[in-house]
Amino acid sequence: MTGWNFLRLYTVAVYLFMFLPVAVVVLLSFNSRQFGSFPMEGLSFRWFVELWNNDAIVRAFRVSLLLAALTAVISTVLGILAALALVRYRFPGKNTITTLLIAPILIPEVVLAVALLLFLRWLDMPRSFLVLLLGHVIFTLPFVLLVVQARLVAIRPEYEEAARSLGANPLQTFFAVTLPLLLPAVFAGMLFAFTMSFDDITGTMFWKPGGVETVPTQIFAMLRHSISPEINALGTVMIVVTVALPLIGMGVARRLAASRS
Amino acid sequence: MGETGAAARPWILLSPALATVAFLLVVPVLFIIVYSFWLRTATGAELPGFHLDNWQLVFGDPFYRDILLGTLRIAAITTLFCALLGYVPAYVIAMSTTRHKTLLLLLLILPFWISYIIRTMSWINILGSSGALNTVLVGLGIVPEPVQMLYNEATVILGLVHFLLPFMVLNVYVSLDAIDRNLLDASRSLGASSLQTFREVTLPLSLPGLAAGGLLCFVLAAGTYITPLVLGGPRQAMFANLVFEAVITQLNWPLGSALSIVLLVVLGAVVMVYNRLVGLGQIARSFG
Numbered sequence: 001m002t003g004w005n006f007l008r009l010y011t012v013a014v015y016l017f018m019f020l021p022v023a024v025v026v027l028l029s030f031n032s033r034q035f036g037s038f039p040m041e042g043l044s045f046r047w048f049v050e051l052w053n054n055d056a057i058v059r060a061f062r063v064s065l066l067l068a069a070l071t072a073v074i075s076t077v078l079g080i081l082a083a084l085a086l087v088r089y090r091f092p093g094k095n096t097i098t099t100l101l102i103a104p105i106l107i108p109e110v111v112l113a114v115a116l117l118l119f120l121r122w123l124d125m126p127r128s129f130l131v132l133l134l135g136h137v138i139f140t141l142p143f144v145l146l147v148v149q150a151r152l153v154a155i156r157p158e159y160e161e162a163a164r165s166l167g168a169n170p171l172q173t174f175f176a177v178t179l180p181l182l183l184p185a186v187f188a189g190m191l192f193a194f195t196m197s198f199d200d201i202t203g204t205m206f207w208k209p210g211g212v213e214t215v216p217t218q219i220f221a222m223l224r225h226s227i228s229p230e231i232n233a234l235g236t237v238m239i240v241v242t243v244a245l246p247l248i249g250m251g252v253a254r255r256l257a258a259s260r261s
Numbered sequence: 262m263g264e265t266g267a268a269a270r271p272w273i274l275l276s277p278a279l280a281t282v283a284f285l286l287v288v289p290v291l292f293i294i295v296y297s298f299w300l301r302t303a304t305g306a307e308l309p310g311f312h313l314d315n316w317q318l319v320f321g322d323p324f325y326r327d328i329l330l331g332t333l334r335i336a337a338i339t340t341l342f343c344a345l346l347g348y349v350p351a352y353v354i355a356m357s358t359t360r361h362k363t364l365l366l367l368l369l370i371l372p373f374w375i376s377y378i379i380r381t382m383s384w385i386n387i388l389g390s391s392g393a394l395n396t397v398l399v400g401l402g403i404v405p406e407p408v409q410m411l412y413n414e415a416t417v418i419l420g421l422v423h424f425l426l427p428f429m430v431l432n433v434y435v436s437l438d439a440i441d442r443n444l445l446d447a448s449r450s451l452g453a454s455s456l457q458t459f460r461e462v463t464l465p466l467s468l469p470g471l472a473a474g475g476l477l478c479f480v481l482a483a484g485t486y487i488t489p490l491v492l493g494g495p496r497q498a499m500f501a502n503l504v505f506e507a508v509i510t511q512l513n514w515p516l517g518s519a520l521s522i523v524l525l526v527v528l529g530a531v532v533m534v535y536n537r538l539v540g541l542g543q544i545a546r547s548f549g
Binding site for chain 2: 003020078120121195
């Protein structure tokens with residue numbers, strides 16, 4: 001079984017490759033030294049305190065949180081409605097429509113960013129928070145749609161048919177039967193959109209108005225000077241937001257799914 | 262809604278999403294096609310019309326062609342490394358009999374959730390002049406002073422592989438996990454060695470996943486401009502950097518439009534070839 005052992009060792013090495021650089025970011029964010037580098041001198045929370053006292057960073061956090069929350073809500077609502085139509089109804093041209101709705105994944109984000117920016121500018125809509133929000137909705141929508149669609153296929157239509165035959169109208173059926181069954185997917189879709197939006201930099205650099213920064217663009221701007229312990233601390237906070245949140249969300253979704261079956 | 266509206270119902274449900282995609286994606290892309298034929302004059306004013314100047318520049322100047330070819334090369338090397346590094350872990354997790362399979366997979370695609378910019382800049386902590394590696398090398402006396410390891414093509418590829426590997430692992434895993442184990446047992450019982458079984462059964466059946474992962478890695482790598490800005494030197498500009506330069510720095514929007522369309526057409530052709538050979542449905546499977 002030496003072959004299998006070699007493959008396992010290879011796998012461990014890949015895990016290390018993936019996690020070591022990230023672990024170093026977290027480690028260095030607790031460095032008490034003045035400069036964000038090795039050797040470490042001692043552990044301290046000073047860089048997190050500095051983050052809290054840095055107005056630009058706190059402002060970037062507010063922008064990112066608001067943007068991600070709005071993106072999540074809008075994308076999920078659009079995604080659920082479209083998924084219902086695609087899974088529960090038969091109509092001509094379904095394949096074309098599916099491809100069209102998935103198209104934002106297939107188009108490079110840079111191209112999407114340029115097209116949206118220049119088109120809205122031509123309509124006399126300069127870069128603003130609204131442009132940023134529209135951009136984030138368009139690139140998160142297909143992912144939410146795919147997540148909700150995959151879940152909806154697994155929910156048997158008999159439940160809905162039963163509700164209908166007992167006299168519920170389509171709206172009542174949706175809110176009393178479909179939506180509760182779909183809740184884990186709604187949750188997953190929203191988290192997906194939230195973290196994608198919170199993390200985005202490729203499109204955001206095109207769409208953001210001058211003077212407004214999100215957390216990733218703020219980090220990018222700070223990198224221009226040098227890598228400070230503050231960036232590592234900010235990175236640690238980002239990791240907590242974008243990793244812990246989906247994990248908690250998945251736990252909640254699993255709990256929801258379990259309590260229903 | 263009465264029963265008479267039943268035929269209209271899917272369209273009512275679809276209309277918000279369709280309107281969003283049409284207004285924020287389809288029309289804007291068509292718009293930049295038209296826009297690429299406009300001109301930006303020396304005074305900064307725009308001249309609508311049908312001018313081929315931007316296209317003559319993009320196709321005539323070897324500068325653009327060289328960067329496009331360089332970008333495709335970097336994306337291809339990145340994809341190759343993602344396949345080499347990603348296939349084995351996906352295989353080991355899929356074939357292992359441990360109870361913690363899902364946990365192992367989750368752990369390996371967890372970096373997908375860790376911020377792209379953080380993962381990219383994390384390599385500066387490792388390879389920078391006062392990073393982990395240089396500290397060790399200098400500390401051990403192997404080199405007298407820190408070595409410059411960053412800001413070249415290799416670090417750009419390194420950053421891209423680190424960013425895109427989870428896409429590859431997930432797609433390969435999905436196709437490996439779907440293989441009927443009886444096929445593998447049958448192959449073994451008919452006398453094939455485990456290596457033969459892998460070559461004749463497992464590998465061919467996992468090719469769609471490998472292709473889906475490869476497509477995602479290639480397209481995402483070829484469209485990036487952040488990684489070269491953070492980990493590359495001045496000569497590592499990729500094609501998307503030219504787009505960013507033209508649109509945001511030079512404010513030459515017609516030229517930026519033409520460059521965007523080149524990127525769209527080239528990567529669109531790659532997606533189209535893939536769709537012919539494998540089918541786009543394979544990618545959607547990873548969401549199930």
